[in-house]
Amino acid sequence: MSALPRVKAVIIGAGAGGPIVAKELTQAGWPVVLLERGQWYTANDCRKDDLRNQRNSTLGHPFGPDDDGNPRVVVTANGQQRLVEPSGPGYSNNAACVGGGTLSYGAMAWRFHPNDFQMKTVYGAQVPRAVEGSTLADWPITYDELEPFYEKAEWELGVSGDVSTDPFHGPRNKPLPMPPLPPTREHLILEKGAKALGLHPFHIPMLRNSVPYNGRPACMRCRWCVGFACEVDAKCGTQNTVLPTALNTGLLELRLQCMVKEILVDEHGKATGVAYFDRQGQLWEQPAEHVIVSGSAIESARLLLNSKSRLFPQGLGNRYDWVGRNLQGHTYTGAFGLFDQDTYDDVGPGAGIAICDYNHGNPDLAGGAMLANEFIRLPYQFVSGLRAPGVPRWGAAHKEFVRRFYRRSIAVQGPTQEMPFFESRVTVDPQVRDKLGIPVARLSGNKHPHTIEIGDAMTAKAEAWLKASGAIQTWPKKAGQGTSGGQHQAGTCRMGNDPRTSVVDRWCRLHEVENVHVVDGSVHVTNGGFNPVLTIMANAYRVAGHLVGGAK
Amino acid sequence: MSPEQAVLLEAWVDALIPSDQDAGARDAGVVQYIDRQLARKYKRQQPAYREALAAINLLAEGQFAQITLEERTEFLTAMEKGEAPKTLFPDGGKAIFEMVLAHTMQGFYGSPRHGGNKDYASWKMIGVPPLPVRGRQQYEVKS
Numbered sequence: 001m002s003a004l005p006r007v008k009a010v011i012i013g014a015g016a017g018g019p020i021v022a023k024e025l026t027q028a029g030w031p032v033v034l035l036e037r038g039q040w041y042t043a044n045d046c047r048k049d050d051l052r053n054q055r056n057s058t059l060g061h062p063f064g065p066d067d068d069g070n071p072r073v074v075v076t077a078n079g080q081q082r083l084v085e086p087s088g089p090g091y092s093n094n095a096a097c098v099g100g101g102t103l104s105y106g107a108m109a110w111r112f113h114p115n116d117f118q119m120k121t122v123y124g125a126q127v128p129r130a131v132e133g134s135t136l137a138d139w140p141i142t143y144d145e146l147e148p149f150y151e152k153a154e155w156e157l158g159v160s161g162d163v164s165t166d167p168f169h170g171p172r173n174k175p176l177p178m179p180p181l182p183p184t185r186e187h188l189i190l191e192k193g194a195k196a197l198g199l200h201p202f203h204i205p206m207l208r209n210s211v212p213y214n215g216r217p218a219c220m221r222c223r224w225c226v227g228f229a230c231e232v233d234a235k236c237g238t239q240n241t242v243l244p245t246a247l248n249t250g251l252l253e254l255r256l257q258c259m260v261k262e263i264l265v266d267e268h269g270k271a272t273g274v275a276y277f278d279r280q281g282q283l284w285e286q287p288a289e290h291v292i293v294s295g296s297a298i299e300s301a302r303l304l305l306n307s308k309s310r311l312f313p314q315g316l317g318n319r320y321d322w323v324g325r326n327l328q329g330h331t332y333t334g335a336f337g338l339f340d341q342d343t344y345d346d347v348g349p350g351a352g353i354a355i356c357d358y359n360h361g362n363p364d365l366a367g368g369a370m371l372a373n374e375f376i377r378l379p380y381q382f383v384s385g386l387r388a389p390g391v392p393r394w395g396a397a398h399k400e401f402v403r404r405f406y407r408r409s410i411a412v413q414g415p416t417q418e419m420p421f422f423e424s425r426v427t428v429d430p431q432v433r434d435k436l437g438i439p440v441a442r443l444s445g446n447k448h449p450h451t452i453e454i455g456d457a458m459t460a461k462a463e464a465w466l467k468a469s470g471a472i473q474t475w476p477k478k479a480g481q482g483t484s485g486g487q488h489q490a491g492t493c494r495m496g497n498d499p500r501t502s503v504v505d506r507w508c509r510l511h512e513v514e515n516v517h518v519v520d521g522s523v524h525v526t527n528g529g530f531n532p533v534l535t536i537m538a539n540a541y542r543v544a545g546h547l548v549g550g551a552k
Numbered sequence: 553m554s555p556e557q558a559v560l561l562e563a564w565v566d567a568l569i570p571s572d573q574d575a576g577a578r579d580a581g582v583v584q585y586i587d588r589q590l591a592r593k594y595k596r597q598q599p600a601y602r603e604a605l606a607a608i609n610l611l612a613e614g615q616f617a618q619i620t621l622e623e624r625t626e627f628l629t630a631m632e633k634g635e636a637p638k639t640l641f642p643d644g645g646k647a648i649f650e651m652v653l654a655h656t657m658q659g660f661y662g663s664p665r666h667g668g669n670k671d672y673a674s675w676k677m678i679g680v681p682p683l684p685v686r687g688r689q690q691y692e693v694k695s
Contacts, residue, residue, distance in 0.1 A: 048663070048683055048684075049663050049665065050661075050662045050663045051658055051662040051663060051666060058658055058662070059589070059592075059593050059658075059666065060593060222684070223680070231686065344680075346680055346681065379661045379662075379674060379675060379678060379680060380657065380658060380661040380662045382661075383657050383661045384657065393653065394567075394568045394569070394628075394653055394656075395567070395568065395569075395570065395625060396570050396572065398569075399569055399570065399572070399574075399576070402661075402674075402677075402678060403574065403677055403678060406678035406679075406680075407678065407679055
């Protein structure tokens with residue numbers, strides 16, 4: 001293994017968190033190396049292919065990881081093991097490329113609710129079922145501490161929307177930088193229904209330009225949004241915002257197609273850098289003063305668990321067996337409705353209206369979900385996901401259903417607040433290795449029963465909303481059992497004050513290794529009833545700011 | 553796929569998405585989609601298709617491509633329920649039925665670039681515009 005020149009910091013993963021840390025560190029004068037296992041795609045890679053994208057990977061997915069040689073082992077509820085390829089079901093894939101999921105996401109830009117940071121305090125006593133058998137806990141930080149960094153993410157990356165009619169969000173110092181996109185037909189239909197019920201509908205905040213911003217154009221409202229790279233570069237990911245800024249400092253070296261094998265430590269238990277494979281499969285050592293792990297909840301846990309040494313026989317940061325625990329994503333529940341008027345107007349991104357009336361304050365439930373309309377449905381997505389009860393799956397009657405209702409249907413759903421579960425976890429498989437010989441992630445465990453309860457309650461709310469909006473028929477979308485991970489994966493390197501029940505401290509530093517930080521969804525103690533990306537981004541700003549302020 | 557196999561598969565997918573006032577799977581090139589994917593993403597399913605087409609033709613006494621839509625629908629309904637003869641289909645036909653159904657829906661409703669959804673047949677049926685060249689630029693689609 002050849003050693004390269006030492007740098008101040010090495011960052012692993014150019015997804016939602018890594019590039020923000022890279023920008024903050026390089027602007028403070030630190031020389032940084034950013035290692036990304038995937039490649040750099042651009043607007044030209046949109047391809048508008050309904051069967052091959054990150055949302056629907058029927059024929060594979062364009063932004064990685066490659067289906068060849070990157071398996072995971074998924075253990076089902078009854079103990080059966082399956083070897084799954086990245087585009088297969090249950091893999092919990094996040095794109096492996098520059099920008100990570102932010103290249104092709106739907107781009108909802110939510111701030112968590114203040115209660116989302118204090119779930120144990122808010123609900124521990126009133127809903128004992130939520131605590132029983134779960135690892136429900138408060139975050140070591142509050143909404144107020146994160147607020148300035150939410151704002152920074154909103155303005156530096158660019159968020160459009162209007163939350164002024166949502167009375168349920170935490171305090172804000174500044175409005176969103178961009179107005180919302182004009183409402184779609186679906187939006188107006190649902191707005192009327194929500195108001196009839198006395199709810200508080202508003203425009204979803206989105207990391208998407210509604211007007212020219214930061215030198216990139218406004219959204220053109222096309223059908224190929226979530227799951228695709230934006231063809232006009234109107235979607236704001238880390239790859240077209242903070243990363244170019246970081247590269248412009250001249251202090252960042254971005255290395256593509258580099259897969260980190262392990263974090264190296266010295267005899268004092270301090271990290272000395274990382275070992276990684278380049279695109280030719282050659283092994284390099286990158287010495288660094290600081291190591292920042294931003295690989296997303298499953299891969300970050302996998303890397304820490306694979307970093308075994310004499311001082312850390314169970315993997316790095318894993319003395320108390322908490323690395324990889326509490327894996328949680330979001331259980332999506334909601335409802336479908338059919339209408340006797342056209343709801344479809346072929347205007348993207350589709351999702352636009354939300355209500356936060358049910359995130360908190362549901363009697364006897366520890367949390368809830370934000371409910372919103374679904375992103376624009378490509379024809380194949382409609383066929384594979386939406387069918388009224390009693391309609392056959394094929395033949396003349398099925399064709400007639402699609403013909404009649406493709407343009408006359410609305411889906412409302414939301415990410416259910418999950419109860420973290422110790423047994424829902426990432427480990428490394430004792431046998432299976434990827435193409436580079438690195439032990440692969442193994443996912444096991446299922447959802448806490450109370451998560452399912454919350455999800456079920458949300459289906460009823462979604463059905464009521466659709467009915468009030470004029471749906472002639474509605475039916476629920478219930479929660480499935482099984483491991484919760486997916487693109488909202490979180491929780492595997494929990495932040496906390498007590499080293500015995502968490503992996504990193506409030507500044508996201510490993511309790512047991514002073515120069516290794518984890519900056520991604522892994523550190524979330526709970527994952528809110530919201531898409532988590534803006535929280536990952538805000539936390540990245542917070543941690544990076546502390547790092548340059550506190551370690552000159 | 554041999555021409556004989558293509559004819560059998562055409563009769564199969566035609567029962568899954570029949571033609572009516574709008575094109576069905578037969579007209580929309582679904583067989584072409586499946587044929588293409590059997591050389592690519594679904595390489596591993598080649599033997600399954602070969603066996604299934606032979607079996608369903610045996611089931612129809614060698615006449616699967618000639619019998620009526622109603623008769624084909626009946627055979628496929630039995631397979632969907634897993635009630636086809638176990639001598640021909642070890643699981644009564646369930647697994648292979650599901651596979652062909654999934655591939656048919658992909659070929660009919662997916663992007664035309666993969667060989668199915670010819671002339672945007674399904675998108676015309678539901679009333680969504682074809683793929684723009686770039687951005688929102690449209691071009692004329694001849695049918």
